[in-house]
Structure formats: structure tokens, C-alpha cells
Amino acid sequence: MTNSQAYKKPLPHPDEDTRDYWEGLRRGEIVLKRCNKCGYYIHYPAPVCRQCQSWDIGNAKVSGRGTVYSFIVTHHLVAPGFQDGGPYVVALVQLDEQADLRLPTNIVGCKPEDVRVGMRVAPVFEKVTDEVT
Amino acid sequence: MNRTPIEDKTAIAGIAWTKISRASGKSVMALAAEACLGAIEDAGLTVRDVDGFVEYQSNDSVGTMDVADVLGVPRINWYTDIRGGGNYGSGSVMLAAMAVASGACEVCVVYRALNGRSGHRFGRDAPTTQGRREQWMLPYGYMVPPQWLAMWCRTHMAKYGTTYEHLGAIAVTQRHNATLNPRAIFQRPMTMEDYLAARWINDPFRLFDCTAEVDGACAVVVTTAERARSLRHKPVYIKGFAYGTQGRPSWEHWDDMSEMYARYIGQQLWQRTGLTAKDVDVAEIYDCFTYSLLGQLEGYGFCKTGEGGPFCASGAISLTGQIPTNTHGGLLSEGYIHGMNHNCEAVSQLRGDAGPRQVKGARVAMVTGGAGPHGGALIYHTK
Numbered sequence: 001m002t003n004s005q006a007y008k009k010p011l012p013h014p015d016e017d018t019r020d021y022w023e024g025l026r027r028g029e030i031v032l033k034r035c036n037k038c039g040y041y042i043h044y045p046a047p048v049c050r051q052c053q054s055w056d057i058g059n060a061k062v063s064g065r066g067t068v069y070s071f072i073v074t075h076h077l078v079a080p081g082f083q084d085g086g087p088y089v090v091a092l093v094q095l096d097e098q099a100d101l102r103l104p105t106n107i108v109g110c111k112p113e114d115v116r117v118g119m120r121v122a123p124v125f126e127k128v129t130d131e132v133t
Numbered sequence: 134m135n136r137t138p139i140e141d142k143t144a145i146a147g148i149a150w151t152k153i154s155r156a157s158g159k160s161v162m163a164l165a166a167e168a169c170l171g172a173i174e175d176a177g178l179t180v181r182d183v184d185g186f187v188e189y190q191s192n193d194s195v196g197t198m199d200v201a202d203v204l205g206v207p208r209i210n211w212y213t214d215i216r217g218g219g220n221y222g223s224g225s226v227m228l229a230a231m232a233v234a235s236g237a238c239e240v241c242v243v244y245r246a247l248n249g250r251s252g253h254r255f256g257r258d259a260p261t262t263q264g265r266r267e268q269w270m271l272p273y274g275y276m277v278p279p280q281w282l283a284m285w286c287r288t289h290m291a292k293y294g295t296t297y298e299h300l301g302a303i304a305v306t307q308r309h310n311a312t313l314n315p316r317a318i319f320q321r322p323m324t325m326e327d328y329l330a331a332r333w334i335n336d337p338f339r340l341f342d343c344t345a346e347v348d349g350a351c352a353v354v355v356t357t358a359e360r361a362r363s364l365r366h367k368p369v370y371i372k373g374f375a376y377g378t379q380g381r382p383s384w385e386h387w388d389d390m391s392e393m394y395a396r397y398i399g400q401q402l403w404q405r406t407g408l409t410a411k412d413v414d415v416a417e418i419y420d421c422f423t424y425s426l427l428g429q430l431e432g433y434g435f436c437k438t439g440e441g442g443p444f445c446a447s448g449a450i451s452l453t454g455q456i457p458t459n460t461h462g463g464l465l466s467e468g469y470i471h472g473m474n475h476n477c478e479a480v481s482q483l484r485g486d487a488g489p490r491q492v493k494g495a496r497v498a499m500v501t502g503g504a505g506p507h508g509g510a511l512i513y514h515t516k
Contacts, residue, residue, distance in 0.1 A: 009274070013261070013262045014268070043386070044383075044386075050381075069288070070287045070390060071287060072284050072336060073336040075333035078276070079271070079274040079275070079276045081274070088274060090273055090274060099388070102386055104269055104270050118291075
């Protein structure tokens with residue numbers, strides 16, 4: 001029996017451009033798309049480089065460490081799977097590798113009232129089902 | 134960039150609203166038909182004169198050809214159905230003007246109709262993580278615009294010290310305007326205490342930082358300048374417009390969320406029209422949220438970047454201030470007709486029909502659509 005029945009939050013639907021990222025998380029790695037020609041990290045993943053328009057795109061591991069660029073505390077609970085748990089933080093984390101690399105995420109291990117713009121953060125990997133981390 | 138080639142070649146000849154309510158008791162088609170027929174009749178025309186349509190929606194409305202069928206429009210020369218957001222509050226009229234000026238059609242009806250409160254609620258489509266952005270957002274409970282604009286607002290507060298009370302000043306000022314507007318969904322004034330005591334939605338936004346979802350419809354009739362001069366009202370000319378952005382047009386990856394698309398589109402707008410912010414008598418600015426207004430006021434040059442908070446708190450945006458803004462109460466207090474209502478109020482002001490909300494001697498009005506990473510604006514004026 002998997003625990004996927006217990007997990008109520010939306011699961012990602014990986015596609016051809018995003019599959020490598022979600023599979024990377026299962027290994028405890030943060031894998032982003034990176035242009036092999038100019039080195040630009042492409043996020044959200046895309047098949048072409050927005051900086052040099054090359055189609056020669058590969059994967060690159062990043063540390064996942066970064067800074068809280070901004071955050072909100074959601075009190076109005078309408079998002080599916082988030083309606084029972086009380087107010088929660090959504091942050092845009094700016095990764096150290098590039099200024100426009102931002103990941104929407106929740107902040108765990110910290111009270112909502114202690115989150116600050118500019119706070120340093122590191123990734124936490126949460127296996128929520130057998131298939132998804 | 135040069136002046137727009139179609140400057141003053143088109144005009145608004147008719148406007149209409151349905152009642153704005155929380156439960157219309159009517160189909161969306163009935164609302165659309167009422168607004169469209171109302172605008173056609175306001176122009177002194179009949180359905181037999183109409184040959185173009187534009188509508189925009191978020192999967193919550195009726196299409197142009199269905200409306201044309203219901204109204205009995207005998208022939209159509211141009212039509213466009215847009216699945217899109219509030220940026221089309223200005224974009225839809227821009228497209229109609231471009232179609233009319235090109236000769237594709239001569240009398241174009243633009244409408245937005247929705248049962249936004251009693252029916253299909255914005256953002257409540259069965260969310261799927263199959264979308265390009267959605268798969269990155271929904272797993273973390275990040276889903277709807279009140280969250281996105283709150284996220285952007287936080288950066289302005291962190292960078293410039295903008296306060297909750299600055300946002301509250303926008304909400305309170307616009308609510309006051311709504312009390313002078315019999316159409317508005319809110320009829321009673323609000324104090325700063327009321328604003329601060331309201332429940333949190335997404336900190337930094339409270340309830341009254343957010344637009345009021347409503348049932349209703351608005352429509353305008355766009356035609357050639359020459360045709361408009363032969364009709365019932367003094368024409369409200371479309372002087373020019375700008376629409377787009379500069380920077381990554383991405384809600385999550387925009388370079389500086391303390392600024393908005395207006396930082397670029399403002400420059401384009403003033404070049405296209407030969408005007409500056411100082412020439413605008415009344416500004417109907419897309420206000421899905423209080424911060425949406427603040428960011429656009431700065432970007433369009435009504436105040437300095439970073440000073441939007443104190444500017445809004447100073448009385449500058451009131452009916453008697455330096456730039457009367459959202460004179461109808463805006464989306465925040467008249468109701469969320471997705472920005473179409475801003476066009477109707479702008480025209481009403483320039484016709485001199487705004488009653489107790491009338492900005493004396495108003496000759497130049499601005500309407501914006503959208504907030505955040507992309508959007509646009511129109512300039513209307515009378516001669």
C-alpha cells in the first residue's frame with residue numbers, strides 16, 4: 001500500500017521539458033536546464049535558451065541554496081490540499097546561481113512570522129508518494 | 134517610437150452597464166445581451182449597424198458569435214474572442230480601434246460579461262498541474278492572483294518601507310468614490326480602521342486589498358471618428374495606446390517585482406500620444422488589488438518610483454486631488470467587471486455625465502488593463 005492516498009496536495013504533471021527536474025528531486029538533487037552554449041540556466045524549463053536562442057540544452061545540478069526574494073502568508077485557504085492546515089508561507093526563493101532563477105516553494109522548519117525577505121534558505125526533500133518527491 | 138498612425142481615427146460612441154450585483158439571477162448571455170444592446174442604443178444605433186465584436190473572458194462568459202446570434206446581428210465583418218486576463222480591459226478596446234481604423238469593420242461592440250460572484254468564480258477552475266506554471270505552483274498552494282500580487286507587493290514594502298496603511302489609503306479612497314456611484318457593489322464608506330480590522334487573505338493583503346467579485350456586464354461601441362460625430366453623444370476619441378512589456382513577462386521570474394510593466398509601457402504611451410502623465414485629467418487604473426494601482430501609478434509617472442505609498446495616502450488620487458483615480462470606485466469598490474467598467478467610467482467622465490463624481494473640465498482620460506509583468510493603457514480625449 002502506498003501512502004499516495006493520504007497525500008492530498010496537487011502532484012506535478014511532468015512533461016518532456018520538466019521530467020528531469022522532478023526525477024532529480026527523487027534522488028535528492030535539484031537539476032535545472034542549462035544552455036550548453038552560453039551557460040544560462042533556464043527556468044521554468046524550456047527547450048530553447050532565452051539568452052542566446054540555442055536549442056543545445058542540458059541539465060545542471062544546483063545546490064538549491066538561495067535567498068527568500070519575497071513571500072506571502074496565505075490565510076484564505078482555497079488551494080486544493082491546503083484547506084485543512086492553517087495559514088502557510090509561499091516564498092519565491094532566488095537561487096544563488098543566477099538572479100532570475102526563482103522557485104515557488106513553502107518554507108518549512110520556520111514559523112510564518114519569522115520569515116523575512118533576504119533570509120537564507122536550503123532545500124528540504126519531502127517524499128510525498130512513492131513516485132513524487 | 135512615433136505617434137500612433139490611427140490617432141483620433143476612432144471613437145467611443147456608446148456605453149452601457151447592467152446592474153452590478155452578487156446574484157444577478159440571469160444567465161451570462163442575458164447580461165451580455167443587455168450590455169451590448171444598451172451600448173448600441175446609447176450610440177443611437179441598431180443591431181443592423183453593428184458589424185464587429187470583441188470579448189474577453191476566463192472561461193466564464195459567452196462568445197461573440199453566440200451574442201451576435203442572440204441579438205439578431207445580420208452580418209459580421211470582424212470578430213475576436215479572447216481567453217485572457219485584465220490586460221484586455223485596455224487591450225480589447227485597442228483591438229476594436231485597430232479593426233475599425235483598418236476598415237475591417239465599422240461599428241464594433243466590445244463587451245465583458247460574467248456571473249463572477251454567483252456563478253463561475255475566478256480561479257476556481259478545477260486546478261490542474263498540467264499547465265506550464267501550474268505544476269511549479271499548485272504543489273505549494275500557490276494558485277491565484279491575490280497571492281501573486283501580494284508576493285509582488287511584499288518586495289515594494291521591503292525596498293521602500295511601503296506600509297499596510299498606504300495600501301489602505303487606496304482602498305478607503307476608492308470606497309469613498311463608490312459611495313457616489315449608484316452602480317457600485319459597495320455603497321457604504323470604509324474607514325482605515327475598517328480596512329485594518331478586516332481578515333487576512335494573503336499577508337500583506339487583507340480583504341479590502343482585493344477586488345469585489347460581482348455579476349454584471351459592460352459594453353462599449355467603437356466606430357470611426359466620422360461616424361461617431363453623426364451620432365447621439367459627443368465622441369470620445371481614442372488618441373492612442375500601448376500594450377506589452379519590457380523584461381521577462383513572467384509572474385515568477387520578472388527582474389524587479391517592486392516595478393511593473395508600466396515602467397516601459399508608460400514611456401511608449403506618452404511617445405505614442407505626445408502627452409505626459411501631467412496631461413491626464415482622470416485615470417481609471419486596473420486595480421485588481423490595491424498594490425496593482427500603486428505599481429502602475431509609479432510606472433506611468435504619476436509619482437516617483439518608490440513613492441507610491443505616500444502619494445496615495447496624501448489625497449493625490451482622490452476626486453479633488455492631483456490625479457483623480459478610479460472615480461467609480463474601481464474594481465475594488467464598483468466591482469470586478471475585469472476592467473471593462475474602467476472604459477465606461479472614463480467615457481462617462483469625458484462626456485460630463487459622472488454626476489457627483491464628475492472631475493470638472495475632464496478632457497483626457499486614461500484606462501489601464503493588467504498589472505504585474507505585462508499590460509497596457511489607452512488614452513481617451515474629447516475635442
